[in-house]
Amino acid sequence: MHYEIFATVEDFEACNAMPYVRDWFAKLPELVEGGVKVTRMAVAAKPAPKDRAELGGTGQSAL
Template sequence: MRAGRGYSQVPQGAYSVVAEVRAKPGKEAELRAATLPLVALVRSDPKNLLYFLQEDREARGHFIFYEIFASQADFEAHNAMPYVTAWFARLPKLAEGGVKVMRMEILNGPGK
């Protein structure tokens, strides 16, 4: 595998999101089970450029999402998808305090 070959596909100014959700005590496995199907669904969306779901190795049930879309409009369309709205609807039972979302801008550096 050639190092860094996917970076050229991410445009300057792309809409990046880092989101965090923590399971309620005792709900770690249930939140994981509800969240894992999102990986294939989001990655199959042609508007999604990159999507990673990560879980803290030392604090199970603590999830970090890393997502990149070409634009904010693409991200908002993603959030309106039925599988995303259904996932959000389950969070009050499974997660502490909902989802913390940081909306970021991709900075590719000089000459990019």
């Protein structure tokens, strides 16, 4: 699997517009078995909490 994460939609679009990326996408059908699945995920508007305390918990594990 291959994942890339971009800070903004504009960064994502700029990357996909690069000639070497377009060439790589064009070659994918001959390089893979079973097809290619692209999943586009949204940029979160609010960062995830850094620890459980921000979620209202104690930050301590029950283990």
